[in-house]
Amino acid sequence: MAEKPKSMVLGVVAAAVFAGLGRMVIQKVRADRAARNHRVTGPLDKETRARISRALRTPNK
Template identity: 65%
Template sequence: MAENSKSVLLPVVAAAVFAGLGRMVLQKIKADRQARNIRTAGPVDEKTRKWISEVVRTPRE
């Protein structure tokens, strides 16, 4: 019988897959932290920022 050859392909592919998944998880964590710190849906210009400030400060009847 022929000896079992040790394939290097499977461990290399597995390492690449785990590295890719790890990178995706780290990117997701960074994006979540950044989104939590910004707390806005998108960039806000000065006019919109003033309008929001006025609406928040205006007393309700």
């Protein structure tokens, strides 16, 4: 009996998925590292936001 040829589609799709996931992980690690190195802060609370807003609205004397 002749053997059935194996399809390479599954292997190619799996490789593409793993490559895409790996790329996303590397981008996330690089973004986290850049944020840590540049001291990017998280979201501000309402009180801090209000103080900044007030400071920007008042004219400099």
